Amino acid sequence: MSALYLFASLLLLLGNAFFVGAEFAVISVRRSQIEPLAEAGNKRAHTVLHALSNVSAMLAAAQLGITVCSLLLGALAEPTIAGLLEGPFHAVGMPESLVHPVGYALALALVVFLHMVIGEMVPKNISIAGPEKAALWLGPPLDRLARWLGPVIRLLNAFANGVLRLARVEPKDEVESVFTDEQLLHLLADSRAAGLLDERRQERLEDALELGRRPVTDVLLPAEQLVTVGPSVTALEIEELAVRTGFSRFPVVDEAGTLRGYLHVKDILDVDDPSAPLPARLWRPVTVLRGTMPLDDALGAMRRAAAHLAAVVDQDGRKLGLVALEDVLEELVGEMHDPDHRQVART
Structure with missing residues (x-):
């Protein structure tokens, strides 16, 4: 027994x-x-x-x-x-x-x-x-x-x-499986201290977290500092602007001040008549973002729209300026050495 x-x-x-x-x-x-x-x-x-x-x-x-x-x-x-x-x-x-x-x-x-x-x-x-x-x-x-x-x-x-x-405690059926930005920053610091991350990777991950806190206006190209072109601009005029400013993309603005798109210098290389107004089909699209939109949301919106430039407006729809995709990416990965990086000419 x-x-x-x-x-x-x-x-x-x-x-x-x-x-x-x-x-x-x-x-x-x-x-x-x-x-x-x-x-x-x-x-x-x-x-x-x-x-x-x-x-x-x-x-x-x-x-x-x-x-x-x-x-x-x-x-x-x-x-x-x-x-x-x-x-x-x-x-x-x-x-x-x-x-x-x-x-x-x-x-x-x-x-x-x-x-x-x-x-x-x-x-x-x-x-x-x-x-x-x-x-x-x-x-x-x-x-x-x-x-x-x-x-x-x-x-x-x-x-x-x-x-x-x-005891004024709300019961939960699921264990909390998400982290706040502050908790993630502490996790990154602990991982760095434990040797799991090098300094460069830690900085990049911290920059990625910061994108969710910073608004688009932090990387805004103000409207008053932009050099724009009209709808009747010619290839010769674009070439002259590119040589004079060193920039590769130029916003197209009509007489009412509405942003219609932008022109890239490489799109005008094969035009038949450099002195004739460029056709509207060469204009690249520009998406519209709110100035209060976080940078990470702006990055996603621009990628979905396949737009390298975006118009930034305030709550009332007034144009504040432009934001370049590369400028947003630089906030994430650091300075980019791209010959096309200098997006828009400023006055």
């Missing part, structure tokens, strides 16, 4: 380890680690994503399992081990009055040690060290258990959420 009890105690110890490992796996793994696997057709990954969307239920199931295993382990293992120690104690002549208390104390110490090391510390560290693998193996069984025990889990969650709301 003692052997059966010891075997049952071992199963309870391993069960406790499973629930601890599953709990930490669900908390530690990020959705971004699991989503690519789910998209590739991994069924376990799909189940883990469901678990990550119902974290409070998963934690309730894990805590229920840990509590039951711990209580049963204490009730079963300690008296069994204490009983096994009584024979050796009698053999060495230990006084009868000490046999039971000493045996119980040693049994308790052994069970607590095994529970802490095998049942808690080892599975916890395994899940933290490899959360993706741990979640794929431990998450699905925990998810199934939470579904089987649905009514019990919902009852536990209801009580727990009620206590949280009394």
Whole structure:
């Protein structure tokens, strides 16, 4: 009978380890680690994503399992081990009055040690060290258990959420998996200190984060400083402007002051009559951006529109100037040595 009890105690110890490992796996793994696997057709990954969307239920199931295993382990293992120690104690002549208390104390110490090391510390560290693998193996069984025990889990969650709301804490079903800009900057600094990033890469990543904070007006070419051309401009006039200013792109503005597009010097090289007005089909499109738009959004808008220049307007639609794609990119990657980089002539 003692052997059966010891075997049952071992199963309870391993069960406790499973629930601890599953709990930490669900908390530690990020959705971004699991989503690519789910998209590739991994069924376990799909189940883990469901678990990550119902974290409070998963934690309730894990805590229920840990509590039951711990209580049963204490009730079963300690008296069994204490009983096994009584024979050796009698053999060495230990006084009868000490046999039971000493045996119980040693049994308790052994069970607590095994529970802490095998049942808690080892599975916890395994899940933290490899959360993706741990979640794929431990998450699905925990998810199934939470579904089987649905009514019990919902009852536990209801009580727990009620206590949280009394403490003015809003319960969440998902672990926060996004970071603020400040948190990302701290992560970059920590990665640099750990030698995972060199200084140049750290600066580029920090510049990329800054794009979301800075408005388009930070790289604006003011309207009053631009050298523009009219709709009837000729190839010869563009050539003269390019030679005189060293710029390669020139905004086309009509008599009403409306920006119609821009001309690039390389588009006029093959015209038949350099002294004739250039046709409108040579005008390249210019997209329109709000001056308050963050630089990262502006970069995306210009790339989608395949526009190297964009008109910048205020809230009332008044033209503030132009922004060049290369100027936005320079804020991200540093100065660009491109012969076409100098976009628009300034007065």
